[in-house]
Amino acid sequence: MRKVIAGLFHSVDGVVEAPNLFQFDSFDDELAQEMGAIMGSIGTVLMGRVGYSEWAGYWPNAQQDLDFAGFINGIEKFVASETLQPLDLTWSNAHLIESDFLDFVRDLKAGKGGDICAMGGISLVRQLVFAGLMDELTLITHPVIAGTGRHLFESGDPTTRLELIRARTTSKGNVVQVYRRFG
Numbered sequence: 001m002r003k004v005i006a007g008l009f010h011s012v013d014g015v016v017e018a019p020n021l022f023q024f025d026s027f028d029d030e031l032a033q034e035m036g037a038i039m040g041s042i043g044t045v046l047m048g049r050v051g052y053s054e055w056a057g058y059w060p061n062a063q064q065d066l067d068f069a070g071f072i073n074g075i076e077k078f079v080a081s082e083t084l085q086p087l088d089l090t091w092s093n094a095h096l097i098e099s100d101f102l103d104f105v106r107d108l109k110a111g112k113g114g115d116i117c118a119m120g121g122i123s124l125v126r127q128l129v130f131a132g133l134m135d136e137l138t139l140i141t142h143p144v145i146a147g148t149g150r151h152l153f154e155s156g157d158p159t160t161r162l163e164l165i166r167a168r169t170t171s172k173g174n175v176v177q178v179y180r181r182f183g
Contacts, residue, residue: 002109006118006125007038007138008152015146016122022144030170031140032067038138039071043114046105047094049081051120056091072119078104080124102131109133122150130158136180137162143173 009019047055055072062069077094080101089096097104105128108116118124118134128134139152161182168176 002043002111002113002116003135004105004109004116004118004128004133005038005042005136005138006128006134007035007140008122008125009140009142010152011142011144011146011149013145013147014151014153015149016152017150019142021149022146023142026142026144026172026174028170028172028174030168031172031174031176034140034168034170034176036067038117039068041115042071042075042117044108044116045072045075045077046116046118046121046124047077047079048121048124049079049084051124052077052079052081052084052089052091052094055120056089056094060091078108080104080121101127102133105133122152125152126157129160132181134181136165136178139177139179141175141177 008016009023010016011019011022015022059069059072073092075093077091078097079089079094080097084096086096086098101124105116118128125134125137129137162179163182164177165180166176166178170176
């Protein structure tokens with residue numbers, strides 16, 4: 001069975017939205033190694049409509065020698081959207097999920113291949129966590145207070161017990177924490 005994973009950059013005050021606005025000066029070699037290891041395990045990417053639109057407007061034209069550009073442009077991507085149509089997806093290897101999102105993920109998990117990673121979609125990650133489909137959630141805390149932006153978890157969310165399975169602090173003070181559902 002395949003694992004469903006996600007990795008989110010966030011600030012000390014819990015902001016996960018637009019990490020490019022606050023992470024630039026704390027990205028270090030150790031964090032690059034962590035990201036490379038995660039990318040090496042992924043066989044499929046899940047994206048939401050907003051993340052897909054933003055990333056499809058940038059990454060196909062990014063310098064191909066960047067490790068992430070080569071990875072994200074070449075990998076199979078499935079997009080969850082109620083407004084996009086299959087012909088709207090022009091980015092290489094991108095496909096629209098035309099069935100129930102959670103059922104689609106359950107079917108992917110039952111198949112063969114590398115890890116399934118939710119990227120570019122805070123709402124997708126939330127759905128997967130609360131549906132019990134997220135196998136590993138990596139939170140990378142940057143040593144900054146962002147002040148404004150969306151948080152991954154919100155007031156009123158159901159209590160969900162997680163178990164820390166690995167943690168590491170990098171030389172620039174980033175804390176990489178990997179969780180799974182408790183039990």
